[in-house]
Amino acid sequence: MRLTTRGRYAVTAMLDLALHGASKPISLADISQRQEISLSYLEQLFARLRQHKLVASVRGPGGGYLLNRPGDQINVAEIIDAVNESVDATSCSGKGNCQSGEVCLTHHLWEGLSDKIHDFLSEITLGQLTDNHHVQEICDRQNLKVSLAPVNNASLIKTSMTS
Numbered sequence: 001m002r003l004t005t006r007g008r009y010a011v012t013a014m015l016d017l018a019l020h021g022a023s024k025p026i027s028l029a030d031i032s033q034r035q036e037i038s039l040s041y042l043e044q045l046f047a048r049l050r051q052h053k054l055v056a057s058v059r060g061p062g063g064g065y066l067l068n069r070p071g072d073q074i075n076v077a078e079i080i081d082a083v084n085e086s087v088d089a090t091s092c093s094g095k096g097n098c099q100s101g102e103v104c105l106t107h108h109l110w111e112g113l114s115d116k117i118h119d120f121l122s123e124i125t126l127g128q129l130t131d132n133h134h135v136q137e138i139c140d141r142q143n144l145k146v147s148l149a150p151v152n153n154a155s156l157i158k159t160s161m162t163s
Contacts, residue, residue: 003080003085003087004085006045006083006084006085007079007080007083007085007087009035009037009041009042009045010045010048010049010079010080010082010083010085011076011079011080012035012037013031013035013037013042013045013046014049014054014055014067014074014079014126015126015129015130015135016031016034016035016139017031017055017065017066017067018067018071018074018126018127018129018130019130019135019139020034021064021065021066021067024062024064025057025058025062025063025064025065025066026064026065026066027063027064027065028042028043028046028064028065030064033146033149034142034143034146035142045083046065048082048083048084049079049082049083050065051082052078052081052082053068054067054068054069054074054078054079054082055067055068056068067126070127071125071126071127071129071130072125072126072127072128073125073127074125074126074127075121075122075123075124075125075126076121076122076124076125076126076129077118077119077121077122078122080121086114087114087117087118087121088114089110089111089113089114089117090107090110090111090114091104091110092104092107094111094114
């Protein structure tokens, strides 16, 4: 099965947004720091997520992103589909040209598996994931790690200059 980092990161970022963005927009920089995903990569992903109306952007100070619908109305398959990712277990990317341009013996088996995986992911919502106690524990750990992270030197210099 092929699910690349694009789909994994999109789901991770959307789950982070669902966990932290209930009351205010969340910046991509915050998601980047908590999830250790490149900010420029998140910008690309969120452009696609916005085009598919899964997130809304808020400009200005305190801006960032919000879920465009409640988390229990956004399923994991939707997120993966929005970033042009496919969950495909075939060796031909679903094209049916697996064996010298023809369908191989097991093409329909792997195609069926891909469909089952997509159906499975369609049944899981961000709301269900945010309610999962394992997800909550990991979220708490990440929040603690970020809050205990050393302050960068630029912040120290700026603070000492204004004091």
